[in-house]
Amino acid sequence: xxxxxxxxxxxxxxxxxxxxxxxxxxxxxxxxxxxxxxxxxxxxxxxxxxxxxxxxxxxxxxxxxxxxxxxxxxxxxxxxxxxxxxxxxxxxxxxxxxxxxxxxxxxxxxxxxxxxxxxxxxxxxxxxxxxxxxxxxxxxxxxxxxxxxxxxxxxxxxxxxxxxxxxxxxxxxxxxxxxxxxxxxxxxxxxxxxxxxxxxxxxxxxxxxxxxxxxxxxxxxxxxxxxxxxxxxxxxxxxxxxxxxxxxxxxxxxxxxx
Amino acid sequence: xxxxxxxxxxxxxxxxxxxxxxxxxxxxxxxxxxxxxxxxxxxxxxxxxxxxxxxxxxxxxxxxxxxxxxxxxxxxxxxxxxxxxxxxxxxxxxxxxxxxxxxxxxxxxxxxxxxxxxxxxxxxxxxxxxxxxxxxxxxxxxxxxxxxxxxxxxxxxxxxxxxxxxxxxxxxxxxxxxxxxxxxxxxxxxxxxxxxxxxxxxxxxxxxxxxxxxxxxxxxxxxxxxxxxxxxxxxxxxxxxxxxxxxxxxxxxxxxxxxxxxxxxxxxxxxxxx
Numbered sequence: 001x002x003x004x005x006x007x008x009x010x011x012x013x014x015x016x017x018x019x020x021x022x023x024x025x026x027x028x029x030x031x032x033x034x035x036x037x038x039x040x041x042x043x044x045x046x047x048x049x050x051x052x053x054x055x056x057x058x059x060x061x062x063x064x065x066x067x068x069x070x071x072x073x074x075x076x077x078x079x080x081x082x083x084x085x086x087x088x089x090x091x092x093x094x095x096x097x098x099x100x101x102x103x104x105x106x107x108x109x110x111x112x113x114x115x116x117x118x119x120x121x122x123x124x125x126x127x128x129x130x131x132x133x134x135x136x137x138x139x140x141x142x143x144x145x146x147x148x149x150x151x152x153x154x155x156x157x158x159x160x161x162x163x164x165x166x167x168x169x170x171x172x173x174x175x176x177x178x179x180x181x182x183x184x185x186x187x188x189x190x191x192x193x194x195x196x197x198x199x200x201x202x203x204x205x206x207x208x209x210x211x212x213x214x215x216x217x218x219x220x221x222x223x224x225x226x227x228x229x230x231x232x233x234x235x236x237x238x239x240x241x242x243x244x245x246x247x248x249x250x251x252x253x254x255x256x257x258x
Numbered sequence: 259x260x261x262x263x264x265x266x267x268x269x270x271x272x273x274x275x276x277x278x279x280x281x282x283x284x285x286x287x288x289x290x291x292x293x294x295x296x297x298x299x300x301x302x303x304x305x306x307x308x309x310x311x312x313x314x315x316x317x318x319x320x321x322x323x324x325x326x327x328x329x330x331x332x333x334x335x336x337x338x339x340x341x342x343x344x345x346x347x348x349x350x351x352x353x354x355x356x357x358x359x360x361x362x363x364x365x366x367x368x369x370x371x372x373x374x375x376x377x378x379x380x381x382x383x384x385x386x387x388x389x390x391x392x393x394x395x396x397x398x399x400x401x402x403x404x405x406x407x408x409x410x411x412x413x414x415x416x417x418x419x420x421x422x423x424x425x426x427x428x429x430x431x432x433x434x435x436x437x438x439x440x441x442x443x444x445x446x447x448x449x450x451x452x453x454x455x456x457x458x459x460x461x462x463x464x465x466x467x468x469x470x471x472x473x474x475x476x477x478x479x480x481x482x483x484x485x486x487x488x489x490x491x492x493x494x495x496x497x498x499x500x501x502x503x504x505x506x507x508x509x510x511x512x513x514x515x516x517x518x519x520x521x522x523x524x525x526x527x528x529x530x531x532x
Contacts, residue, residue, distance in 0.1 A: 007340045007343075010337065015355060017411075018411075021367040021368070021408070025367070025370050036372070077271045080268040081268070084270075086265075087262050096269075096272075099281070102276075102281075105465065105520075107510075109471065109506070113499075113502060114287045115279065117286040118282060144272075197361070198360045204494075205494075218363060218365045222475075226369065245358065
């Protein structure tokens with residue numbers, strides 16, 4: 001009994017630790033004063049001004065576009081890679097899973113500068129494309145690591161049965177294999193999307209002048225003072241995701257994908 | 259299944275991608291690190307770590323990241339045990355605690371700690387309210403440790419949780435049946451079985467903490483330079499890519515060592531983050 005209570009208290013303390021800055025930011029988004037240090041009264045003007053702020057809106061568009069494209073492309077490349085890696089002999093599999101782990105285990109700053117150097121050497125102009133390539137690069141491992149465990153438990157006979165019954169290869173893949181690995185594909189996609197949205201370091205090294213994501217925009221404002229509209233925007237994003245999450249958990253699940 | 263060669267072909271985009279954007283770029287860092295602007299071989303960029311200013315930054319980064327890793331471990335272990343006890347069905351708690359906060363920008367969350375830790379901030383007001391002394395840690399290495407623990411705690415909890423939840427409860431019950439008390443069971447059974455998770459957690463926290471430049475930038479008030487800040491300056495301000503790459507090679511040395519250690523203890527990747 002005491003054990004149960006102390007467990008609850010510990011969880012609550014960690015939750016407070018994780019959420020204290022988030023609550024602070026939401027409070028700041030309603031703060032009339034531009035200073036982070038003092039409370040100047042309640043206002044909604046940062047929310048109203050947000051949609052007229054062209055630079056923030058452009059950064060938001062870039063962030064969402066890069067996150068969507070990089071997550072989709074990484075999911076396709078990563079899932080195909082899982083099929084291939086699964087077909088390899090042990091040695092090849094070890095090598096390619098090792099390669100997959102490099103961006104996961106390497107320091108972000110090293111990944112960032114290594115990509116920056118390769119773009120310089122290849123003469124690719126820094127901008128939207130370089131950020132996109134970089135994000136795909138660090139997103140693929142998240143997809144592979146989520147899909148791989150599902151792929152391993154796949155029963156190869158079902159695919160063969162589909163072929164025997166006259167399905168084409170691609171038809172059998174979409175009707176038989178994909179539904180089995182789908183939960184892994186979805187969680188890989190969501191992981192990739194989240195990582196892309198939250199990334200700063202790698203974007204910092206691979207972006208060009210004039211192209212900003214929300215992260216790099218915020219970083220460039222740190223010295224001048226962050227525009228309160230930024231707090232309003234992140235509060236909106238956070239609350240949207242929170243509501244989505246609650247809705248998803250509320251709807252009864254047919255397939256428990258755990 | 260499909261003919262093997264056809265299946266292997268499906269990996270072609272991935273093979274191309276990881277060679278072009280993972281492996282060759284790393285060799286570029288090595289190449290820039292061991293050459294100078296004239297293109298001739300040199301070790302000056304690597305030995306530049308001995309310059310007092312750089313060496314100080316490296317030592318401080320090592321010190322802060324070791325301290326943060328220890329604090330993360332001490333906070334995360336009980337948490338992972340609690341979560342593992344709840345079982346797989348409660349993984350939504352994990353999502354709520356660690357994945358959801360990621361949707362608030364990482365820079366903003368770290369900045370928010372500045373507001374909270376300020377000398378007249380919320381935390382100090384609360385502390386003086388209950389009669390405790392004030393914390394004056396803003397713009398000091400203490401604040402950076404705080405930021406590191408906050409940002410990297412999930413990387414410790416997830417591997418620990420994964421390896422703790424794989425422990426067969428029968429093993430624990432057997433130890434208890436054979437007369438071990440809860441402390442003995444923990445030390446002799448639970449702890450040794452979670453070593454893969456511990457090692458991978460330590461790597462996952464130590465590497466980003468050692469190499470960060472953002473947290474020190476935001477919470478150290480630009481007064482505290484870590485090795486990450488030095489490298490970032492070489493790339494974003496001074497444009498001395500050779501020196502920046504040379505210093506990165508020193509970082510890569512640390513990274514490779516911790517990867518090897520974690521690979522030795524975690525052969526099956528069971529302490530992985532996902």
